[in-house]
Amino acid sequence: MSIGEVQRQSIASFVGQISFTFIGFLSTMYFAHTVGASILGAYFLFTAYYGIINMITDGGFGGAAIKRISEGEEQDAYFSAFFVLRSLFVVVVVSTLIGFRNYFIEFDDAGIFSWLLLALIASLFHGSVTSGVAGTGKMGVHAAGHLVNNISRIVIQVAAVFLGFGVAGLAGGFVAGLFIAAIIELRFFDLHFVRFEWWHVKSLSSFSFWLFLTSAGVILYSYVDTIMIDYYLSNSDVGIYRVVFQFASLATLATVAIRTTLWPKVSRWGKLEEIEFIEESLSRAFTYSLTLAIPVFVGGILFGDKLLYFFYGADFERGYLTLVILLFVQIVNIFHYFFTMYLGALNHQKDSFKVTAVSTAANIALNLILIPIIGIEGAACATLVTMGLSAILARNILSQIINIKIDNGSIFNILKAVFFMSIIVGCYRLLIPLSNVLLTLIPVLLGALIYGILILKFDVKMHDQFKEIATKMKIPWSSLL
Template identity: 30%
Template sequence: MNIGRSSLKLFAAQFGSSILQFLGIAYFARVLGPSPLGVFFLFQALLGMLAIPANFGLSGAVEKRISEGKSQGAYLSSAIVLKITPLILIVVTILLFQSLINNYLGDDLAILLAVAIILQEASQLSIAVLKGELRVGETAILQVTRQIAWVGVGTAFVSLGFGSVALIYGLLTGLCLVLVWGWYKVSIIPDKPSREHAHSLIEYSKYNAVSSIGGYFYNWMDVAIIGLFLTQAHVGAYEIAWRVTSIVILLSRSIATTIFPQISKWDSKDAQDRIEDLLPQVLTPSLILVIPAFFGTVVLSEEILGLLFGSEYTIASLALIILMFDQVTEAGQVVLGRSLQAVNRPDLAARATVAGVVINLGLNLALVKPFGITGAAVATMIASLISGLLLHGFYLSQIVPIKIPSLELASCAIAAVGMTILIQTVIVIVGVGSIAKLLIMVALGAVIYTILLFSSPRMRTKMKIYFETISTRESQ
């Protein structure tokens, strides 16, 4: 597997998917308003939380074991068997408590939730298998397809007056397409399942599940608590802010996703020196976009929400700034966390995640009611910093020495500060009163940041070495 090309291919697909999603959300936000959009986000929150017991870390275990290159067919069939029972129990539970679920969501959506969890888990398993086959780049098109289906079908049903349920129909359509296409692409043929292979999957997944819980927790628990204490309109505004920040971390996630199976393979061959050499090479590219995005958001948060989505969403302006800072720590965490799992230490990743879950839950319960959605953003930021970055980094450093590229990251920060000063000066002179002016400011900021960053000979040399090195690194 070529790590560089796979990372860029996945990043391009994720970026395209996010732009589609961003445009779709902007359209739906204006047409539907925050309350119906909040219903859809609550639906996604429940779907994400139900995925915790439905998957229980199994997808990550499948990716890890298949990437090791042994008994792949047996691992696949054993994973399928392990998934059936929890899925049945979850669907039955949804049907038994559908009235409570419908009341919480604000619409009759429990049946669609049961369908969604089945489609989601089946489609995600196919993606995990492809990643385990070191075919990470091939999963890129599946992500684009899912977003195209969501936006296209959602738009069609919204125009017919279906409201929030239109977005759910789009979601289900996208999951169906990924399910069919993903399994069509899988080349591993299921073999006879065995207790030995099932036990091996469970041994890994029981720790990986905790890390998975952390991921879903940060994505959806604050939304669920906001829905409990505040209104659906607050849910909609907060989630819009979260979706905006998620775009800037795409390159970081692409790199983390791509290096996982490769590090796993090297770890199985005791090639620790290759892992140690790789980590500093990917840390700077992982943070190179999120640092200027944070500084840019400080001066443009209200305009981003108000002009793109509507004035009713500007209540999340401060939350947007806080969540964007959270993405800076998240960018480092996704690389370090996935690397820790790849070296077969999901137990340590689980410890870090448990700390984050406890901190996040406690702070959300304490801060959401008195401080609203700003409190939820602060809770997520603090938990992510302590658990996501510091603890994952500490545990990984006990196994593989981590060399932090401090000078390169400092160069990114200095260039971002310079960009912010210049952009703020331009804003004072011409203002930002339209979407066109906002887009011009964003583009101008990107140009200024790039010029300032690469005016440093050190950064030019480092990035050249990175691309030359990473583009020729193949698995062996």
């Protein structure tokens, strides 16, 4: 394809995200109806503890390796130094966990402590390969590997749950996905082990220190609500909250795809001092992310209660208010994601850490206060407040480095399209009882079609950009619009 590299890789990542989301939703629906909220809650706790411990084993060196490798100088040496450091961290952490196994009685009784250890070992193999692939700019391969990881994990999990393995089957599928994805990406991996010098380690460490602290804040930010919900409430509440959180993540599909693609590009542009590319990419990233997030937020308000009921079961319908809050969080999240990502990619990891440290501390405090009072809605509110705080702080710092541009015209066109779409599907909701899943899906699909047509009619710039992409991909534009 002759389309631009960033566009091509973003499209590949976005297609991967859509495919995974569709499969992920179907599998989660199956798990919700088969094993229930409590077993799902136990699995989400497994992934939460894995996320926190894996962050420790990574030590920030994964992101540092991507940064140094992406700069194009002595790539093999930086990769070799990263692999040795990461291996050392994994050995130390796994040995420590085995030594303190008696403190993980709940995990051991559930039969997933061993899976946690295997997951950490798998992360060494997977993290090394994916960091090398991403660092060399092969984001299409990276996106494909991410898709393979998720799809293979889900397929194995569905089979394991069907055979009655419960939470152990879910954890086992998680581990298998890491190994399979790493093997697939290894085919496109072209870095080599070479001798490296101490200064390579120091160069990685100088970047990884702040990246590790920032990552620690992000991981805690991502999982502290899950752990606190389990502490104050129950596994079932964890299951409902995380399922709703996953459902809300639909709003940031474009954000994740663009963010994944842009990180090594922004890093390279920063090294070459190509500021115009950086500023333009940030403006477009906001526009395309909000193009999806805003209509999904409105659609969630109109149909979220019925979608939760029909997709996951009656127990999950009580997560509707949490869903609405978390969908709004995803809009705020767009600015948080890109502001902090650009700070890190432009080698201002220390500033990114400061932002993350403040917001993480606030998040923990608010979760401690709100979850005992208003339950899972309290966790969602804590995330909303602190995500907004993080976005504001990060913007203030980033604005001193580059000019932050928002395409107000395109944002206004998005709001217009959403307004007319919501009137049409809102009337449907008022006039037709949503008594089954089909009657619920019809306005959702109708709303997506109406919004897609309206936004391309209202916004000439977006219309021309999509037309250019479609033309270069040999897709007849007249058949689309």
